[in-house]
Structures are given as structure tokens and as C-alpha cells.
Amino acid sequence: GLRTALNNIRETSIVDNTLYARYVEEILPNTNIGEWSAPILDNPQLMNEFCNKLIQRIVRTQVEIRLFNNPLQVLEGEEMILGAIGQEIFINPIVGRRFNVDDMAGLLAKYEADVKVQYHHLNSDVQYPVTVTRAKIKDSFTSWDSLDRFIEGITTALYNGAYIDRYEMTKDLIASAYEGNNVQIETITAVSSEATGKAFVEKARSLFLNFQTPMSDYNAWAKVGGYGREILTYTPKEDIVIILRNDVLASIDVNVLASAFNINKADFLGNVIGVNNFDVYEYQKQTDGTTIRVKTYDGSAIVGMIADKRWFRIWSQELVMDEFYNAISRTWNYYLNDVRGYSYSLFANAVVFATSMPTVTATKVEFTDDTAFNIKVGEKVIRTVALTPFNSTSTVTFSSSASSYVKVTKIDDRHVEIEGVQANANAVTVTATCETTLTDTISVTCVSGT
Secondary structure, eight states: OHHHHHHHHHHHHHHHTOSHHHHSOOOOTTOOHHHHHHHHHHOHHHHHHHHHHIIIIIIHHHGGGSSOOOTTGGGOOOBOOSOSEEEEEEEOOOOOOOOOTTOGGGGTOOOOOOEEEEEEEOOEEEEEEEEEEHHHHHHHTTOHHHHHHHHHHHHIIIIIHHHHHHHHHHHHHHHHHHHTTOSEEEEOOOOOSHHHHHHHHHHHHHHHHHHTSOBSSSSSTTTTTOSSSOOOBOOOGGGEEEEEEHHHHHHSOHHHHHHHTTOOHHHHHTTEEEESOOOEEEEEEOTTSOEEEEEEEOOTTEEEEEEEGGGEEEEEEEEEEEEEEETTTTEEEEEEEEEEEEEEOSSSOEEEEESSOOOOOOSEEEESOOOOEEEETTOEEEEEEEEESTTOOOOEEEEETTTTTEEEEEEETTEEEEEEOSOOSSOEEEEEEETTTEEEEEEEEEEOOO
């Protein structure tokens, strides 16, 4: 494969009518690498041409057999050839209406489809550079094996850097969705025994079955404040993927897990992916000039995820190589450019398994309708509050400035029941409080009446 690739460089040179093919011989089974490489080393123009084609021809030939096998690659979508924004459109199932033979007005009514739109952006543009010196190339020409190892080293440095980052960024989608409370979350007891493992399998099986039925419980559209009515989503079982930490996966018998999902083991393994963790890392440059890998988010609370494969919105626009020859240092710089988009769908079914809920602190609390109103004795009304961000996990408390006239009962962190107790001429202030300093109020006057 190596000698064929090198001969391909020569053939390309013939087509392009360059000097390379005139001085560099075709490689035969008994060709000596020292004699073959002598013209390349002696002629800077030939060396430059060789290096310009080296990565494009040889490294790409090696790609499929010497790269990190990213287990999450199956979640990637199609290429986004043009543009930087992808549009995901979801059309809710039509709500039926009862037939009425006398409903003549219905003939002329307009029935709009319930269309939702989410936009995804190309948000990852990473460049992986490596410098090749003349001395390194010269050393690699001592034998065919040395040249092969040299090429393998370049391949590892460039492509593995990109493919490992792809693996990490795919996991980061799960961590960021959990951290921001932008996905449905099921809290579980840490899987550490047969009993906790069994409980986890039962919960996962329940979700697996429910995913296949049209429901609004497992997408995040309404959870993050998506407009309009809730959406109904369902997932065919072959499109359901289960991603678990390796330590959890190792503690659960795969046969038992496959049996719980009513899938034979061979097929089931194609739907289950093990990952090392859900921590988030980034490379940071130190004051001494060195670069170290630093954990920026502790994802230890995340056990795994069950999701529709379409939840992962990952697009690739280009994976291209550029090269530049620096005459001053007599080095060749190669740049692998990987342009991609990483996002997740608010329409698709997805549930994160975690041992605790994330914390998303509110920055604002307000009644959706804070207009002053009158309430009769014995009457009860419900008012709704909204938090910013919409999916904040902050706790809201409600109070009345005069509970003997207007009583408040908390329903949950978004709703309060207001009840008229005794008529009073003065307005009573009902207050919603969040994070101790965030408040909003409504003026309520209790009046007599039947």
C-alpha cells in the first residue's frame, strides 16, 4: 500500500507535467529506498512537491485503518455542504375534530399545520497543525519501514487529534444538555449492586417502550419554553440508542439488558454504546508555555442516556488539508481543518439518567399576568409564574401580605392558587419570591359576592 501510494504521487506528477516524474523513478519490488529518495533529498523543488502531496496522498490512504475508532460516530448526520445554519422542521400531528353534518362554516375555515422550527449552527472550526522538518524526512528514508512509521506518526498526530475531539464533543452535547436542564432527566440511584442495577434496567425498559408511543413527555420542546402546544414524538425501536458509562455497563449483564428490551444480544449491542465518562475538558496554555488538559465540568452525576439517534444533530462541512512551506526554516506545515456543527434536537425523544438534578439558577421571576384583580369570598384562581431562564431549577415561594383576607397555596414552582377568604376594602399583595432577592407581585382585592 505504501509503495503504491508513492507511485501514485509519481503518476499524478506525470499528469501535471512536473519535474518530479522526470527525476524520481517508479518503485519496483526490489527498489532500494536510498537510491529512490536521493533525487528528492538533493533537489529542493522535488522535496517540496513530494511533501505537498505526501499528506494528501499517503496520509489519507492510511486514514481508515489507523485511526481512533470513535464509537459515537454512528450518531453523526449528513454533510452540510453549503451554508452555516441548518434548519430542523417538526410538524405536529394534526388534531382531529368530530364530524358535524351541520358545520357548514368548517368548509371555509383555515386549518394551519402546527409547524415548529429549530436552527442549528456550524459551531466548531478546529485546525490541527503539524510541522515536518527536512531532517525528519531524511531520517525516514533509511528504510521502507521507517518511512511507513513516519507516515503513521503524521496520521496519528493529525487525524487522531480530530477524531478524538469529535468523540469528546459528542459526549459534551449530553453534558451540556444536562447542565442546562435542556433535556428530560430521570434521577436514579447510582448503579452499584444487583438491586440498583435491576431498578435501572426496569426504568430504562419502561422508557424504551414509551419512546415507541406518541407522547410529549420525552422531548424538551415545552420544557425550554418552545412556542405553541406541546409536540408528540415517537421513536422506532431500531433508532433508539443507549449510551452508558463503561463502569455502569460493566456491572449490568448484557444478556439481561438485551432481554429486558426484547432484542437479541447481537442486535442490541448495536444500540448500546459505552463511554468512559461525561466530564468536559479543554486544553489550556500555562504561563510556562506548556499546554495541559483541564477538566472544566464534572459530569460524574450523569450515568447515561437513552435517546432517539436524531437527537444528535451533528454535521460535517469539511475535513481538508492545507500545507505551507516555510523557506526560512525549511519546514513544511500541514493543517487539518475540521469544520462541523454540534447541536441537539428539542424535538427528538431523549432522557438523561443522572444521580441528581442539575442546578440552573433563575435571574428573574414574574407573573405571566400581574394585572390587579378582584376575587370573591370562597373563589379560587390559579396564577402562573415564569422564570428566566424558562427551565430554571430554582425554587419559588409564594406569600400573601394578609392571609386572613387572601390566602395563597403553592401548587408547584410555576403555579399558585389564590383564594378569597374575607372581604376587605384594601388590596392584598401576593408575592412570588425566587433566589431570595427576585420578586414579583400581584394586587388582589377580596370582595363580597355569591
